[in-house]
Amino acid sequence: MTEQTPKRKPRIALMGEFSAGKSTLSNLLMGARPLPEKVTATRLSPVWMTYGDGAPYRVDVNGSTEPVSLDHLEGIPVEETMCIRLELECDILDACDLIDFPGISDPNMSSDVWERMLPEVDAVIWLTHATQAWRQSEASVWDTMPEAVRKNSILLITRFDKLTTEKDRLRVFKRVRRETAGQFAATFPISLLQALEAGEDFDLWDASGAGPFVEHLIQSIDTLSKLAARSEQPLYNIPDGTAVPELKVAAVIPRRVDRPLNKDAPKRERPKAAPAGAPPAVPGAATS
Ligand SMILES: Nc1nc2c(ncn2[C@@H]2O[C@H](COP(=O)(O)OP(=O)(O)OP(=O)(O)O)[C@@H](O)[C@H]2O)c(=O)[nH]1
């Protein structure tokens, strides 16, 4: 089948150790919950999400495809599956594709399961657990990533709510920034749970860390779209040393909000363009 795709969308992978919050983040960005969020590690193939209303299917390692049921994603043979393809009609997917990767160091799964998907990727949102942030295993995978991907990628320090003192939060943030200096375009601490609970409250959304992160992500998608429009090859395939425009460097620690449970306090509403539970609409995305 020959397909004419004059302009492809950028592809952003969600990567990190198991249970770092990759599926929670995909669901948050999409304002929908097609992916299982689990306490225990899920042995799931990479899930590639694209704008559309087609039925889900799996792509076998030999290239053949087969319909799958969203209710039985966990029954899919991981070693023989290149990826699961999901089509959803949500704003973020109008601007970019998202690929939810399995955890990088699952002892029950060969790293081939996710390594063979890397050539499809333009940029990564790397999620690292705040309580054990930036482990050696993460650093060594990130070391192998091409420059073109690294300089357009974002590091999220997730489960930031698990750090209970200001001192701890600052200590972890500074250490991670130091250990990853020059390796990501931006670093943001975030509590995905607080972001999900923020609903329409913009102050809570901002304070969860989701506000500054999504703002940066929208800019990144804009830059990546321009790069993707220029090259059929995802950035992973661009050799080191090739000049590739990069994103502005950012690192933002979220503001504290001290009135989360006071229902009488005046609230700032989140921007209206997005449905409940979703981030603000992505510029250029379809509005309905
Ligand atoms: N407290 C807290 N829990 C979180 C946060 N983000 C995710 N979780 C919880 O952590 C668990 C794992 O989240 P997932 O989104 O399934 O993690 P994952 O990275 O997709 O995990 P695997 O696919 O198994 O590698 C779920 O129970 C989430 O609700 C967070 O920021 N704070």
Ligand SMILES: [Mg+2]
């Ligand atoms: Mg997951």
